[in-house]
Amino acid sequence: MPSSNTPLWMCLYFNKLPLEVFIRKWNQETTPDDQAVVITEKQRVFRLNQAAQDLGIKPGNSMDTAYTLSDKVVGIERNEDKEISTLSHLAQWAYQFTPNVSIRAPDCLLLDITGCTNLFKGLDALVDKVNQSIQQLGYQPIIATNVTPLSAMLTAQALRKGRTIHEMNSNDVMITEAFVRKTISHIPVRYLHTDEKIINSLHQMGVHSVNYLLTLPTSGLLRRFGIYFVDYLERLLGVKSDPQKLISPTAKFHHDITFLSDVSNLESLTFPINRLLGELSNFLFARQLHINHFTWHLSHRNHGKKSFSIYLANLENNVRIFLTLTRLKLDQIDDVKEIDNIALSVNRFFPARATPGDLFQSIAHQGGYVHPADKGIQLLNMFRVRLGPDRCFGLSEANDHRPEKAWKLEPSAVLSKEPSAVLSKEPSAGLSKEPSALTPATTPSTIPVDGPDNQPRPAFLLATPKALNETDGEPCLSGKLTILKGPERIDYGWWDQALDKPLTRDYYIARQEDGCLYWVFKYVATGRWFLHGIFS
Amino acid sequence: MNQPQTAQLLNRDQPLDKLLQHSGHIWRASNIDCGFQQGTPSGYALLDQHLPGSGWPTDGLTELLYGKAGIGEFRLLSPALARLSRHQNRWLLWVAPPYIPYAPALVKAGIDLSRVLIVNPATDEDTLWVLETALASQSCSAVLAWPKKLKDKHLRRLQVACKTGHCLGILNRHFNAVHNSSPAELRIQLYADVPSPLSEHSCMKLKILKRKGGWATDLLTIELGDHLNQITPDFSELTVNNTSICDRPFTYIESSTINRHAIQ
Numbered sequence: 026m027p028s029s030n031t032p033l034w035m036c037l038y039f040n041k042l043p044l045e046v047f048i049r050k051w052n053q054e055t056t057p058d059d060q061a062v063v064i065t066e067k068q069r070v071f072r073l074n075q076a077a078q079d080l081g082i083k084p085g086n087s088m089d090t091a092y093t094l095s096d097k098v099v100g101i102e103r104n105e106d107k108e109i110s111t112l113s114h115l116a117q118w119a120y121q122f123t124p125n126v127s128i129r130a131p132d133c134l135l136l137d138i139t140g141c142t143n144l145f146k147g148l149d150a151l152v153d154k155v156n157q158s159i160q161q162l163g164y165q166p167i168i169a170t171n172v173t174p175l176s177a178m179l180t181a182q183a184l185r186k187g188r189t190i191h192e193m194n195s196n197d198v199m200i201t202e203a204f205v206r207k208t209i210s211h212i213p214v215r216y217l218h219t220d221e222k223i224i225n226s227l228h229q230m231g232v233h234s235v236n237y238l239l240t241l242p243t244s245g246l247l248r249r250f251g252i253y254f255v256d257y258l259e260r261l262l263g264v265k266s267d268p269q270k271l272i273s274p275t276a277k278f279h280h281d282i283t284f285l286s287d288v289s290n291l292e293s294l295t296f297p298i299n300r301l302l303g304e305l306s307n308f309l310f311a312r313q314l315h316i317n318h319f320t321w322h323l324s325h326r327n328h329g330k331k332s333f334s335i336y337l338a339n340l341e342n343n344v345r346i347f348l349t350l351t352r353l354k355l356d357q358i359d360d361v362k363e364i365d366n367i368a369l370s371v372n373r374f375f376p377a378r379a380t381p382g383d384l385f386q387s388i389a390h391q392g393g394y395v396h397p398a399d400k401g402i403q404l405l406n407m408f409r410v411r412l413g414p415d416r417c418f419g420l421s422e423a424n425d426h427r428p429e430k431a432w433k434l435e436p437s438a439v440l441s442k443e444p445s446a447v448l449s450k451e452p453s454a455g456l457s458k459e460p461s462a463l464t465p466a467t468t469p470s471t472i473p474v475d476g477p478d479n480q481p482r483p484a485f486l487l488a489t490p491k492a493l494n495e496t497d498g499e500p501c502l503s504g505k506l507t508i509l510k511g512p513e514r515i516d517y518g519w520w521d522q523a524l525d526k527p528l529t530r531d532y533y534i535a536r537q538e539d540g541c542l543y544w545v546f547k548y549v550a551t552g553r554w555f556l557h558g559i560f561s
Numbered sequence: 562m563n564q565p566q567t568a569q570l571l572n573r574d575q576p577l578d579k580l581l582q583h584s585g586h587i588w589r590a591s592n593i594d595c596g597f598q599q600g601t602p603s604g605y606a607l608l609d610q611h612l613p614g615s616g617w618p619t620d621g622l623t624e625l626l627y628g629k630a631g632i633g634e635f636r637l638l639s640p641a642l643a644r645l646s647r648h649q650n651r652w653l654l655w656v657a658p659p660y661i662p663y664a665p666a667l668v669k670a671g672i673d674l675s676r677v678l679i680v681n682p683a684t685d686e687d688t689l690w691v692l693e694t695a696l697a698s699q700s701c702s703a704v705l706a707w708p709k710k711l712k713d714k715h716l717r718r719l720q721v722a723c724k725t726g727h728c729l730g731i732l733n734r735h736f737n738a739v740h741n742s743s744p745a746e747l748r749i750q751l752y753a754d755v756p757s758p759l760s761e762h763s764c765m766k767l768k769i770l771k772r773k774g775g776w777a778t779d780l781l782t783i784e785l786g787d788h789l790n791q792i793t794p795d796f797s798e799l800t801v802n803n804t805s806i807c808d809r810p811f812t813y814i815e816s817s818t819i820n821r822h823a824i825q
Contacts (some may be wrong), residue, residue, distance in 0.1 A: 288764035400700035401652050407694060408680055411689060417680045419666045481789055484635040485660035510791050523757055534789055540753035541631035542763060542789055559660060560763075560789060561635035 032263075034141070034174045035155070037119070037166040038181035039112070039135040043072045045164050046107045047283050060285060063091055099285055105131070114280060116272045118162070118304075121311035122155060127174070127269035132183045133181070134166075135174045135269060162304065173263040175218070176205045181213040202262045210236035219257055223250050274312065280304050281368035287325065289363040291355050297319040300350055301369040306344040314341035314374040321351065323361055323369040331361050331464075336414060338405045338437070340375050346403055350410045357411065427518060428486065428532075428557065480513050481534065483558030490555035492544065500545055500554035506535035509542070514549075534560070601729060604640025605783050612747070613773045618639050620727045621746030622720045626736040626770070628657060632753035633765040634733065635670075638705075643671035645702040645729065654695050655679045656706040657688055676702075678737040685709055696722035696730050717744045739770065747772050755781060755787045756790045763789045 039045065043064045056326045061077035063070045069088045070077075080095045091098045108131060115133055119126045120147075125137035137150060145151035146445030148170065156168055169181035212235045214227050226249075232238050239258075259265040282297045298321075309316065317337050324330040335350050408417040419435035493500040500506045511533030530546040537543065600616025602609055609615045617623060617638075625634055646653050653676045656661055664674060680695075682688045688708055695701050696719055711734070723730045723746075736750055752766040762784050769778040 106713060398650055400698060401650075404652065404698045404700045405678070408691065411690070412682055414682065416682060417678065420662065420667065420674050420679065422664050422668060422674065428663075428665075432661075481787065482663055482666035484639075484661040484663055484666045484670070485630060485658070487660055502812050509789065536755070536763075537631070538755075539752075540755040540763070540765070541629065541634075542633070543631060558663065559631045560633070560787075561630050561660075 032137070032139050032172055033148075033170060034172065034177040035136040035138050035152070035168065035169055035170045036177035036181040037115075037136070037155070037159070037175075038178070038184075039115075039132045039134075039164060039166045040182075041072065041074075042108050042111065042167060043103050044074055044131045046104065046111045047101050048074065048285060050468050061095060061098045062285070063088075063098055063100050064103050065100050108132070113272070115159075115162075115164070116495045117275060117308070118159075119155075120272070120274050121307065122151070125269070125271050129178060129270050133178055135177065137174075137269070137271075138170070139186075140247070163300075171208055172204055173261060173463070174267055174269055175257070175261040176209055177265070178218070179209055179212060179216055179261065183216045189528055202264055205262050206239055210239070211233070214238055217257070217261075219254055223254055226250075277370075277372060278305060278308050279368060279370040281322075281366055284364070285331050287363040287365050291358060291361065294355065294364075294367060295352070297367055298355075298369075299348060302344045302351070305347070305369060305371065306342065307341040309374075309377075312374070313377045314523055315342050315370050315377045316374055317341070318373070319347065319369060319371045321354075322366075322370065323358075324366045324368070325364045328348075328362070331358070331364075333358065339380070339402045340411065342377065346406065349403075350406055353407060353410045401478045425518070427515060428482070430518075432486075480532075481560070482509070483542075484561040485559040486555055487559075490546070490557045493554040493556055495554055498552065500535060500539060500547075502535075502543065502556060504538045506537060506543065506545065507537050510534040512547075515546075601641045601645060603637070604644075604786075605637070607781055608637075608767075608783055611769055611772075611775075611778050611781065613775060617729055617731075618746050618773075619729060620724050622716065622723050622730045622787070623747040623749070624732045624734055624738075624743060624745045625749055625751055626734050626739050627751040628736055628753075630753055633763060633785050633787075634751055635769075636733065636763075636787055637751070637765065637783065639670040639672070640786075641729075642703060643673075644675040647671070647675040649702040650676075651700050651702040652676060652678045652695075654701045654704045656691055656695070656704060657681055657708070658705070659707050676754065686716075689715055692719055692730075693722045696728050697725040699726045699728070701726065703726050704726075704732065705731045705733070705734045711738075713742065713744070720744045720746065743771070745771070752780070756784070758790075760784065761788055761791050763787055 044062065045073070047064070048062055048368055061080055061082070063073040063077050063082060065071055065088055068088055070082060070084050070088070070091055073084065077091070077098060080098070081099070082091045082094055088100055091100065096169065108530055112128055112130065112132070116128050117124045119134055123136050123138050123141050125139075127137075129135055129300055136155075138148075142148050142151060145154060152168055152170065159166060167181045167184050169177055169179050169184060171177040208386075213233055214235055215224050217224065217235070227233075227238065232241070239262075243255060246258070255445055256265065256372055260267040280301050282301065284297075288294060305319070308314075317340050318334055320332055320334040322330055322332045333354055335347070335354055337346075337350075383547065405417065414436070419437075421435045422431055423431055423433045425431050493506075495501060496505070509543040513530035513533075515530050515532060517528035517530075529549045532544060532546045535543045535545045542560035542561065545554055545556050547554050599619070600609075600612055600614030601619055602616040603612065612618075627634060637740075642653060645651075653672065655677070658679065662677070662679065668674060669676065680691050682691050685708075688706070692704065692706055692708065695704050711732070718733075719730060719732075722728075732745070739750060747769070748771040750768045750770055752763050752768070754766045756762065756764040764782055764784045766780050766782050768780050769775075771777065
C-alpha cells in the first residue's frame with residue numbers, strides 16, 4: 026500500500042445515473058423490481074434497467090421496438106439537468122468523507138482521499154463505508170481507487186459491472202508512475218478520455234490495450250497525436266500534476282424522489298419522507314448544522330405544486346421530531362389528490378450549539394435522556410404544526426398602567442432549561458391557618474398592602490369591556506352588584522389614545538348576590554359602568 | 562355510613578378490630594389518608610385534609626364542576642399552580658380558556674409566566690387532541706381545560722393520558738355533568754359563597770363528589786386567601802362633591818389649549 030503521503034483518489038462512476046435519477050433502487054422499497062424502465066434520448070433507448078434488459082430491449086432500440094417487446098415498459102425522457110444537479114448533490118454528500126471533492130460531468134465524482142485512510146481505519150474500510158452509505162441513498166456506482174485522478178476514473182469506467190475494486194493491496198511502496206502503469210495496463214484503449222479519432226487510429230495501429238500504448242515512445246505519440254494527448258497521458262500517469270476543481274460546501278439542501286406511478290394515498294408517503302429526512306440528517310450531521318424550518322413540495326406533472334413549510338420552535342437536527350411534525354402536517358392536507366414527486370428543501374442553516382446533557386434529571390419520573398425542556402419544545406412544535414402558529418402562545422407582563430395593556434402575548438414561548446429562580450417568592454395565597462410541613466408558612470411581610478403594585482387583579486380579563494345595565498346609577502349584572510373595594514383610578518394614556526375621549530376610569534371590585542366577584546369600572550366622565558374582569 | 566357508631570362497634574368487638582389492624586389485606590374506605598401517593602398541596606389546609614394524598618392528584622384527572630366563572634375556581638387552584646410552575650420545568654398549559662388569563666394576576670398569584678402556555682384550538686376535535694397530547698407528553702406539570710363537550714370515552718382516554726404524562730389535569734365543566742358518571746380521579750363541585758362581613762377574605766363552598774379511597778364529603782367552606790372582601794367605607798358624598806373636577810380632566814384642558822396655541 027502506498028504510504029499515507031502518496032496521493033490517493035477515489036472515483037465514483039455512476040454508470041446508471043440517467044436511470045437512477047428517476048428510480049433509485051431502495052433496499053427495502055416495495056416497488057416491484059420487475060417494472061421495466063427505459064430512459065430515452067431522441068426517441069432511442071439510452072439506458073435501461075435489468076427488467077428491461079431481460080425483456081430483450083437493448084440500448085439504441087427505438088421506443089417502438091421496446092413497446093413491441095412489452096407493453097408494460099415505462100419510458101422516461103432523459104433529463105440531463107437533473108443528472109447534473111443530482112451529481113452535485115452527491116458531491117455534497119461525499120463531503121462527509123473528504124473536503125476535496127471534484128465533479129466530473131456527466132457521471133463521475135472524484136474524491137481526494139489522500140489523508141483519509143487513517144481516519145477511516147484503512148482503505149478497505151473507507152471504500153466499504155462509502156459503498157454502504159451510497160447504496161442506502163439508492164445509487165449503485167462503481168468505485169475504484171488509484172493514485173491519480175484520471176487513473177482512478179479510468180479504472181472505474183473500465184470495470185464493467187458494479188464490482189468495486191481497490192487495487193492498492195500490495196505492500197511494496199512504488200513510485201506513482203510505476204503503480205499506475207501496473208494497475209491500468211490491462212485496460213483497453215477505448216476507455217481513454219480522448220478523441221474518437223485518436224482511439225480509432227490507435228486501433229488501426231494495432232494498439233488495443235493501454236499496456237502497449239505506454240511502451241510507445243513519447244516523441245512519436247507527440248508527433249502523431251498532438252500535445253493534448255501526450256499531456257493527458259502524463260497526467261494519467263502522474264508525471265505531470267493534475268489540479269482538480271474542487272467543490273465548496275453549499276448551504277442548501279434540496280432532494281427529491283420521483284414516483285413511477287402516481288401516489289394518491291398520502292399516508293403511503295411515510296417511507297419516502299423518512300428517506301428524505303434521513304438524507305437531511307446526514308447532511309446536517311456532516312456539517313454540524315441545525316435548522317429552524319424546512320419545506321416539503323408535493324407536485325404532479327399535470328397539477329400544480331403544493332408546498333408546505335414546517336417551522337420549529339427551536340433549532341433542531343432531530344429526524345424523529347421532523348418526521349412526527351411532517352406526519353401531523355400531512356394529516357391536514359386534503360386538497361392534494363395525487364402526486365408523482367416529493368421534494369424536501371432547506372435554505373437556512375445555523376451552526377449547531379453543543380448542549381451539555383443534564384447529569385441528574387430534575388424530575389425523577391423522567392426516563393430516558395430527553396431533557397424536560399426539550400420535550401416541552403417538542404410539544405410546542407406539535408401544537409404549532411397542527412393548529413397553526415398563531416393558536417399557541419405564552420404570556421408576559423407589559424410595562425403599562427392600563428389593565429388591557431399590562432400584558433402581552435409571547436408568540437415565541439420557550440421553556441428555559443434553568444429551574445425557576447425565585448423559590449423564596451413562594452406564593453402566600455395558601456391560607457393555611459396551621460402551616461403544614463408541605464406548604465411554606467405565610468410570613469407577615471407577604472400579606473398584600475394597599476399600594477400601586479398590590480391592587481388585586483382578576484385572573485380573567487375580558488377582551489373588550491362589557492357594558493353593564495344600571496339601576497339608579499348602580500351597576501347590575503343579573504342582579505344588583507355590591508361594591509366591595511375601590512375606587513382605584515386608572516388614567517388613560519395621553520400618548521397613544523385620542524385626547525378628546527375621556528377615558529379615565531375608576532375600578533371597583535363588585536360582588537354579585539351569590540358571591541361571584543367581578544372587576545368593574547366606571548368612566549369618570551360619563552358614569553357608565555363596564556365589566557372588565559372576573560375574579561375567577 | 563355513620564362513622565362514630567362503627568368505631569364504637571369495633572371497640573366492643575376486639576377480635577375484629579385486631580383482624581382489621583393486623584392483616585394488611587383489608588382496605589377500609591374510611592381510611593383515605595393512605596400514604597401511597599403524595600398529592601400536590603392545594604395550599605388550603607381544610608381541603609388537603611379531605612383530599613387523598615393531602616393534595617391535588619399529581620397524575621390524574623380532576624373535574625371542577627360549577628355554574629359560572631367568578632366563584633373562585635382559579636383562586637382555589639392558584640397556590641398549587643404557582644408551586645408547580647416554580648418546582649417543575651414543565652409547561653402550565655391552558656387549553657381554550659373562556660377569557661384572557663390576565664398576566665399581572667397570574668404573577669401576583671406567584672405563577673412563573675415563562676412556564677405558562679396558552680392554546681386556543683379552533684375545533685372541539687382539536688381541543689381533545691391537544692388535551693390528550695399534552696397530558697401524555699410528560700412536558701406539562703398541569704393542564705387546565707375548559708372543554709365544551711366531553712363523552713365518557715374521551716374522559717377515559719384523558720385519565721389514561723394523565724397517568725402516562727404524570728400530569729395534573731383539571732377540567733372545568735358545567736355542573737350539569739354532575740350526574741353523569743366519570744372516570745376522573747377527583748370530582749369537586751364548587752359553589753359560590755358570600756363570606757361573613759367580618760372576614761377580609763372571600764370564600765367558597767365545595768363538595769368532593771368523588772375521590773380515591775373515600776366517600777363524598779359534605780359541603781366544605783374554604784376561605785380563600787385573597788383579601789378581596791373589604792367593603793370600603795361609603796365616601797359617596799365626597800365623590801359627589803368631586804365630580805365637577807373629575808368631569809373635566811386636567812390633561813384634557815391643558816392639551817386643548819396647547820393645540821389652540823399651535824393653530825394660532
